Amino acid sequence: MKDRYMFPAFFCYYEDGTVGVVFPDLPGCVSQGDGDEDALRMAREAMTFHLWGMEEDGDAIPKPTPARGLSPEPNQVVVLIDAFMPPFRERMNNKAVTKTVTVPRWLEVEAKTAKLNYSQILQDGLMERLGIQRNIRGRRKSGVSA
Numbered sequence: 001m002k003d004r005y006m007f008p009a010f011f012c013y014y015e016d017g018t019v020g021v022v023f024p025d026l027p028g029c030v031s032q033g034d035g036d037e038d039a040l041r042m043a044r045e046a047m048t049f050h051l052w053g054m055e056e057d058g059d060a061i062p063k064p065t066p067a068r069g070l071s072p073e074p075n076q077v078v079v080l081i082d083a084f085m086p087p088f089r090e091r092m093n094n095k096a097v098t099k100t101v102t103v104p105r106w107l108e109v110e111a112k113t114a115k116l117n118y119s120q121i122l123q124d125g126l127m128e129r130l131g132i133q134r135n136i137r138g139r140r141k142s143g144v145s146a
Contacts, residue, residue, distance in 0.1 A: 001055055006082040007064045009043055011036070013075045023081075024070060025062050026050055040079070048083040052092060
């Protein structure tokens, strides 16, 4: 995995002022915005998310086509879009996910009476079982027994 990617995109200009964005090297990665600035921001977001998904799925990330090797249509321009992946990966890795758990009713009543936080208990239990400790910032450190 690379920390930074840069891919060319076609910015397609439409009469209503919107700008469509297509990445010739990343099929399925498309975006649009209201004007250049919005289109650039949305293109970077779409490309970063798309590349992260490819990394997560273990898909090979293609080599970008050189911008000079592309032939835009009359209403298009080629724009190079970059993505710096480390902060995005960290944000996605720390994103909360919902899990459904099943416990006996009597245990749920006791936990509710004690005002226990299921999420925190589950996180603590999983980290203990996996031998992971939180560091000061709440992030995890692997391979350290609890």
